[in-house]
Amino acid sequence: MARSLPCFDDLLVSDALPALVIGDDALEGCNTAAQELFGADTGHLCRLPLATFLPAVQPDGGESLRAWRERVEAARGGLTQWFLWQFVRNDGGLIDALVHLEVEPPKDRPAGRALRSPVRARLRDLTRFRGIEWSRMQQALAGTAAIVFAKDSEGRYLFANRQFAEMTGRPLEEVLGRRDVEVLPAELAEECRRNDSLVLAERRPLDFEEHGAIDGERRIYLTLKFPLLRADGSAYGVWGIATDITARKRTEEALHHAALAVSQADGEGLVQALTRYLATILNVDIALIGVIEGEGDGRMVRTIGRFGDGVYLENFSYPLNTTPCQTVLEGFRCYRSGVSEAFPDSRGLRPQGIEGYAGYPLRGSDGQLLGVIAVLSRTPLEDEALIESVLKIFAGRAAGEIERRRAEDALRTSEASYRAMFDASEDAILVHDWDTGAIVDVNPKACRAYGYTAEEMRGLLPAQLSSGEYPFTKETADRLIERAKDGVPTSLEWHRRNKDGSLHWDEVHIKPAEIAGKRRILAFTREITARKLAEQALRESEEQYRSIFNASVxxxxxxxxxxxxxxxxxxxxxxxxxxxxxxxxxxxxxxxxxxxxxxxxxxxxxxxxxxxxxxxxxxxxxxxxxxxxxxxxxxxxxxxxxxxxxxxxxLTERKREDARRAQLEAQLRQAQKMEAIGHLTGGIAHDFNNLLASIMGYVVLAAERQATLGDARLGRYLEQAQVSCERARDLIRQMLTFSRGQRGEPRPLALGAAVRDATKLLRASFPSTVEMQADLDAELPAVLIDPVQLEQVLLNLCINARDAMQANGTVRVAAGWRHGYRGVCTSCRQSVEGDFVELAVTDTGPGIPAPVLDRIFEPFFSTKEVGKGSGMGLATVHGIVHDHRGHVVVESADGAGATFRVLLPPLDPAIEGSRVGTRAPAAARNAFEPLRGRVLLVDDEASVLGFMSELLENWGLEVVAVGDPVEAHRRVANGDIAFDLVLADQTMPRLTGTELARSVATLRPEVPILLYTGYRDGVSQAELSAGGIRAVLDKPVDPVALHAQLQRHLGRSDVSPTLA
The missing domain is CATH 3.30.450.20 (PAS domain)
Incomplete structure (x- = not known):
């Protein structure tokens, strides 16, 4: 209730409480205190409908009469309740009361009342009990079965009764002043906190189901909470009354499962299924259903369904009079324990260790005893009321199945008789007396349809089976009977009422007939409720269709x-x-x-x-x-x-979006595919670099020896080998750069001249059946590109052209100016627009089919035979060109060859360009001045360590070569070796070059340190400074650069770090 309540001082202390005995929507009695409270005597109060004493709605907005009926029915179901309620006095005034509602004990039930249990309501007039001391209220609440408590707005307990302390397992002094989280399990405490907040926020009483684990067991409490309000309407606390409904909930759940199981069981295996459901729901060891056969002391029970220990058991027969089943013939019976001792002659109980037994009789719709349904347990049975309720539900279904089977047996034994046809009719048949219209006979279908037994239906008049709603009344029924007597067959739709009060629609055909020499009125009825509902549903469906039809977007x-x-x-x-x-x-x-x-x-x-x-x-x-x-x-x-x-x-907008999405997805897929190449090149580059370093080193050594011998031809050979090794070195460097997602070393380059030099090399490697043509514009603007990568692009495109022509045709290489180009890049699918310097490679091959054209830039995609192509050529072209902000456009037609156009942005003329430098002759490279000093050389690769040692010694240096960086560090730290300079590889196991340099610099800060690496971008300036590194050289090491650095740093310690 939202209205302000008084302080709850001693609300429950008085024994002379107003008490009402509630029947069906009326008072059955009241005490003197209630007469005084309502301002009228008992006779006056009991003559008035219950609605007279209730306002239309309660202060919380709920409908009074409906809510009161729901609480009364709940009390009849065993739920004792405390709640706040508002009544109306005889003079129209309002009464605010705290109500205690419970079912009236049978001994107090007034004589002559209806069978439904009355409910007793005790009222506490809130106004009347103001000012009574708090201590007296505590005494009263200590004796109630409910859990009662009060909290302030912060959730601290101000009051709790003995039942609350027993529930928490704490003395009251450990509860008062504390919050829920300190006295209740965490889950329950959190739920209570939320519910308290809701009551304080809405300032009205609210019911909650609150859950928590108490002493390891899941408990459920039905809690009424209402706010404690000040005079200004603000809430200062929460008062709560809780009832433990765990057992009731469990019973409801079990009964729900039982009803569900009964409703779902069907077919020939219905009885077996019932036993399995029954054993599972009640958690017993054995469940059985049996029919009683024979008479007197010789009666036997023949099981028709038996389930035990998780399996269906074979049916058998046993004597009735030696078993506990004989005690349930008149009603439910339960032996919670000791049943084997109680029935020692029952041959099956003791051997199976049966301790508990419960049974229920099976009776037909006419009350005839049909059999028994029973459960047996090897442990004592506990919840007797629950077992009885479940057995009662299953008994009805089992009895119905037994009756069905017996009816089927009876029908099979009387095939030719009128009675068989009468009873087997799928239509309900009612035979009426000619004079009175009363029913004299019915078939089983009529009994099932109307919910009566045959005996109950005999003597009923048509009006008693009518709904009573116009025009389905007694008068109409009588007219139809009279019309049938006149010999007029009548067909109509009739609205009937079943025994249980439910309403149904029938299609009825009435006609006169003579049966056994007597005139009768026959009524054939067929239920059409489903059809009528379908018609109604159709009308509603058409209305729904119209609503959806009009509202649809x-x-x-x-x-x-x-x-x-x-x-x-x-x-x-x-x-x-x-x-x-x-x-x-x-x-x-x-x-x-x-x-x-x-x-x-x-x-x-x-x-x-x-x-x-x-x-x-x-x-x-x-x-x-x-x-x-x-x-x-x-x-x-x-x-x-x-x-x-x-x-x-x-679909206009969706088509437009789909096209855009497809373009973006194609671009994303292409980018993902091209990224794969980067992860494949770095793995082999480092090892190949070490091999190449060794080869280049020994070529340098051979060149130095050749200078001594003076063999000019050998010098040319070695120079060519040196050039090839340096080109391989540059290629490996590009592979490492590409594998790390970095660009190469772009420089301003005249495209025509660079392509002309590269084409000369290509001509020498192509067969004579391939004609190479070049059309190169010498006046093109410069482009910014790595020269080695440009050669890779041209090489891959020309090799693809050669293979496409099967080494027979013409390859045309052109470099020119492309003004105002507009199109789409074939490899990245992006739009291309602007002025470009173009490198074009055209072949006279068969052309590229459209499906293949969509995939040619994917890594590892190839149309060549296995072993004849890696599928990486065009993927590499894609990576290099796009790294230099360019695009690739492919033009092809069946039978007309293909043209690959590489579009590169021209270099801004304001930027001063430079051309690719030339190499110094081998003779100049080999003219090294002698050096002096002692060098500590550290490299884990033996071949590199060997040639570097020999190279340095040839230059006049003393070399201490160490193949393990950890060993080198140990020897330096121990002072085992003397040296003037350290030369180390960067990539080594256990200790990198920069890490070794830091440790050496700590021990010998005056010694210069040189580092060589296959990937200089991996070494930052901060690492160089921290390690005292003076220079970083590319690997394979260029002897000229190495000699220059050694010459520069030996004997000097004031040189800043450089990248050589």
């Missing part, structure tokens, strides 16, 4: 079987630019282009044939413009006639 058009438009919604008319009235009555010609009208008509015919149609089509608007639509045509019944509903969606 998709266009909808309804065609009849002739293909005419019956209806359109506003969305369809707006989509096509017509008024709705202009479309109805015509065919599809107004909104479908002429070339698509035949398709539209075929769609309607197909849907009418029961085949839904979905697809894309083209529609037209009022002005004649067309647009793409998605159409879904389905058959449907409209006003009992076949129609076709077509749902139309404008």
């Amino acid at each position: 998709d266009g909808m058009v309804l065609f009849n079987s002739a293909g005419q438009v019956v209806d359109v919604n506003e969305a369809f008319a707006r989509m096509h630019g017509f008024e709705m009235e202009a479309l109805i009555g015509g065919d599809c010609e107004r909104f479908v282009p002429e070339e698509r009208r035949a398709d539209c008509k075929r769609m309607v015919r197909a849907a009418l044939a029961g085949n839904p149609v979905r697809g894309e089509s083209v529609a037209c608007r009022f002005g004649g413009s067309t647009f793409v639509v998605e159409v879904h045509a389905v058959p449907m019944q409209y006003r009992n006639e076949p129609h076709v509903l077509a749902i139309v969606r404008d």
Whole structure:
């Protein structure tokens, strides 16, 4: 209640409480205190309907009479309740009361009352008990079975009764002043906190189910919480009354499962299924259903379903009088324990260790004893009330199944008799007396349909089976009987009422007949409730269809079987630019282009044939413009006639978005594929670099020896080998750069001259059957590109051209100026626009098919035979060109060859360019001045360590060569070796070059340190400074650069770090 309540001082202290005995919507009695409270005597109060004492709504907005009935029914179900309520006095004044509602004990039930249990309500007048001391209230609440507590707005306990302390397992002094989280399990404490906050926020009483684990067991409490309000209406606390409903919840759940199991069981195995469900729900070891056969002391129980220990058991028969089953013939019986001792002659109980037994009789619809249903347990049974309720539910279903089986047996034994046909009729048949109209006979179908036994139906008048609602009344029924007597067969729909009060629709045929020499009135009835409901559902469905039809954002058009438009919604008319009235009555010609009208008509015919149609089509608007639509045509019944509903969606915007999405996805896939190459090159580059370093080193040594011998031809050979090694070194450097996602070393380059030099090398490697042509513009603007990578691009494109022509044809290489180009890059799928310097490679091969053209830039994609192509050539071209902000455009046609156009942005003329430098002659490179000093050389690669040692010694240096960086560090730290300079590799196991340099610099800061690496970008300036490194050389090491650095740093310690 939202109204302000008094302080709850001693509300429950008085024994002379107003008490009401509540029947069905009326008072059955009240005490003197109640008469005083309501201002009227008992006679007056009991004559008035209960609604007289209730306002229309409670202060919380709930309907008084409905809510009161729900609480009374809950009390009859065993739920004792505390709640705040408002009543109306006889003089119209309002009473605010705290109500205690419980079922009245049987001994207090007034004589002559109805069988339904009355409910007793005790009222506490809140106004009347103001000012009573808190201590007296504590004494009163300590004796109640409910859990009672009070908290302040911060959640601290101000009061708790003894039941609360017992629930928490704490003394009251450990509860008061503490919050929920300090006295309750965490889950329950959090739930209580949320519910308290809700009560304080809404300032009205609220009911909650609160859950938590108490002493390891899951408990459920039904809690009424209401706010404690100050005079100004603000809340200062929460008062709560909780009842433990765990057992009731468990019972409800078990009964729910039982009812569900009974409703689901069906078919020939129904009885077996019932035993399995029963054993599972009650958690017993054995469940059985048996029929009683024989008479007197010789009666036997023959089981028709038995389940035990997780399996179905074989049926058998046993004597009734030696078992506990004999004690349940008149009603439920339960032996919670000791049943084996109670029935020692029962041969099956003791051997199986049975301790507990419960059984329920099976009776037919006429009350006849049919058999028993029982459960057996090897442990004592606990919840007797629950077991009885579950057995009662299962007993009804089992008895019905036994009756069904017996009825089937009876029908099979009387095939030729009138009674068999009468009883077996699928229609309910009622035989009426000619004079009175009373029922004299019915078939079983009528009993099942109406819910009566045959005996109960005999003597009933037609009016007693009518709903009573006009026109289905006694007068109408009597007229129909009289009409049948006149010999007029009558058929009609009739609204009847079953024994349980439920209403049904029947189709009834009435006619006179003579049976056994007596005139009778026969009524054949067939239930049509489902049909009537279906008709109602159809009407509702049509209303729903109309609502959906009009509200849909998709266009909808309804065609009849002739293909005419019956209806359109506003969305369809707006989509096509017509008024709705202009479309109805015509065919599809107004909104479908002429070339698509035949398709539209075929769609309607197909849907009418029961085949839904979905697809894309083209529609037209009022002005004649067309647009793409998605159409879904389905058959449907409209006003009992076949129609076709077509749902139309404008795809214009979606098509535009799909095209954009496809373009973006293609770009993303291409970028992902091209990224794969970077992860494959770095793995081999380091080892190959070490091999190349050794080869180059020994070539240098051979060149130095050749200078001594003076063999000119050998000098040319070695110079060519040196040039090739340096080109290989540059290539490996590019591989390492590419594998780390970095660009090479772009420099201003005249494209024509660079391509001319590269083409000369290519001509020498191509067979004579391939003609190389070059068309190079010498006046082209410079481009910014790595020279080695440019050679790779040209090499890959020319090799692809050669292989495409099968080494027979013409390859044309051109370099020129491309003004105002507009197009799409074949490799990255992006739009390309602007002025470019173009490198084009054209072949006279068969051309590239379109499916292949979409994939040629994927890594490892190749159309060549296995072993004849890696599939990496064009992927490399893609990476290099796009790293230099360029694009690749491929033009090809079947039988007309292919042209690959590499488009590179021209270099800004304001930037001063430079051309690729030339190498010094080998003779100049070999003229090294002698050096002096002692060098500590550290490299884990033995071949590199060997040639470097020999190279340095040839230059006049003493060398201490160490193959393990950790060993080198140890020897330096121990002072085992003397040296003037350290030369080390960067990439070594356990200790990198920079890490070794830091440790040496700490020990010998005056010694210069040189580092060589296959990937200089991996070494930062900060690492160089930290390690005292004076220079970093590329690997394979260029002897000229190495000699220069050694010459520069030996004997000096004031030189800044450099990248050589």
